Amino acid sequence: MQINKDHMLHLDLYVKSCVAELYINGIPVRRMDSEEENFHSLVAHHLVQDGSNELEIVISPGDTPANAKNAGSNRKINEDAKACMQLVAYPVGAFAGDTESGTVQMELNWENDASSSAQISAPHIERTSKDLGTLLGMPTWSKLSVIDLEKSTQEIATTIADIHQAFENGNSQIICEYFKPQLSEAGRTLPEYGEENFREDLAFDIEDNRGKDDWVVPLNTNEHDFRLCADGKLIEIIDRNWEPTIRTKADADGNVYPLPIFLGQNEGQWQVYL
Numbered sequence: 001m002q003i004n005k006d007h008m009l010h011l012d013l014y015v016k017s018c019v020a021e022l023y024i025n026g027i028p029v030r031r032m033d034s035e036e037e038n039f040h041s042l043v044a045h046h047l048v049q050d051g052s053n054e055l056e057i058v059i060s061p062g063d064t065p066a067n068a069k070n071a072g073s074n075r076k077i078n079e080d081a082k083a084c085m086q087l088v089a090y091p092v093g094a095f096a097g098d099t100e101s102g103t104v105q106m107e108l109n110w111e112n113d114a115s116s117s118a119q120i121s122a123p124h125i126e127r128t129s130k131d132l133g134t135l136l137g138m139p140t141w142s143k144l145s146v147i148d149l150e151k152s153t154q155e156i157a158t159t160i161a162d163i164h165q166a167f168e169n170g171n172s173q174i175i176c177e178y179f180k181p182q183l184s185e186a187g188r189t190l191p192e193y194g195e196e197n198f199r200e201d202l203a204f205d206i207e208d209n210r211g212k213d214d215w216v217v218p219l220n221t222n223e224h225d226f227r228l229c230a231d232g233k234l235i236e237i238i239d240r241n242w243e244p245t246i247r248t249k250a251d252a253d254g255n256v257y258p259l260p261i262f263l264g265q266n267e268g269q270w271q272v273y274l
Helices: 149-169 172-178 180-189 195-207
Strands: 007-016 019-024 027-033 039-043 052-059 082-091 103-111 124-131 227-229 234-236 262-266 269-272
Touching: 007 019, 007 027, 019 082, 027 039, 052 082, 052 103, 103 124, 149 172, 149 262, 149 269, 172 180, 172 195, 180 195, 180 269
Parallel strands: none
Antiparallel strands: 007 039, 007 082, 019 027, 019 052, 052 124, 082 103, 227 234, 234 262, 262 269
């Protein structure tokens, strides 16, 4: 089996009767509410690393992103709650979720044991790790230094304000420069599509909204709930409502275009790595 040649790595997420946030290698990939969705699958090439990889499920997370894993969640854990994560290698062309065609590389399953006398408090956290050997090399984000939040608060705020303004103005050149590490990593791990195509896609999305009035959600520091992830090497730019801080206002059909951002610092420069 060769990743990118004849197989693709997907992270398949399943939930039942619960709200759960799911992570790989310390990176939050999705918060799922079973009343809204039970299954989600995403390409995971940019999220895995050679050697040890970790899956993590947080059942009934806290009310805001930064408090997702902190004790004190008011959410009840249902008796029939279940959650599952699977890192699956699918043959190119196969449908995600078709477990008969895919090969599970690692998985994490959790099911509430209603018959147990043990009290389960929210949030409930499950983890597993596994050495997967050689995959696609070490991702750029894994090589970054740990972020010192106390020293970096103002720099992060300035960076976000700059990206927000470029987003609002439809300035794809500035956006793509900030996203250079992310685009490079996407091209490295998905060479069949390539960095240039990823760059063109991002530029098109940004420029498509150029000239619109009052279409971007303003920055509001009272709503920001930034959190460290990936063992402190990245900071997720997110608001208390679990939405990416930089995003459009809902259109007539209720659609929102978000700009997810995981910032990292390398040689004094802040850029988007995921």
